[in-house]
Amino acid sequence: MTVVTFVQHDGSERMVDGDVGLSLMETALKHDVPGIDADCGGGAICGTCHCFVEVSGDLPAPDSQETAMLGLRPDRAENSRLACQIVLAEGMADIKVRLPEFQM
Template identity: 70%
Template sequence: MPVITFIEFDGTEHQVDGEQGLSLMETAMKHDIPGIDADCGGSAVCGTCHCFIEAAGELPEIEPQEEAMLGLRPDRADNSRLSCQLRISDDMADMTVRLPEFQM
């Protein structure tokens, strides 16, 4: 399983083991990592689980609904993703997930 390193906006790091089938958002919630609100519970309709993926292997394509929500983020970057839309699997590489200054 991949090791996920979450980095809060202030630089605080949290390293956790990924679990097959959990999303990055669910992983952050399970480990009480601050910086992800996930107001919609993972339905890709709130955008409050935005994150920046800094190091990872191949990731699933961005689906249209995720793209629509990311488009509302003023801080969107090339590596922006909704953490609720990325499910952890055995064949994923270790990754670093930076959290934004705030969710909106």
């Protein structure tokens, strides 16, 4: 079981149990974690599930579409990812992500 921790911009934290096969974005929505808009529903075409990965095991690198969308973010950092593109897999290490002040 992978434990997912979402850290809000104000520092408050929420830990939830992740389901294999769900993305981080879907995990947040399932547990009503605020701070992720996910306008497009998971296609990496809107950029409104931006997050910063603070702690994780090895993750597959972002593909070209995710990289393109991240490239638009004025607040992009080294650890920027789209939460819809990180899918929880069997045996995956616990993961902690910080959410930006606003999605846009």
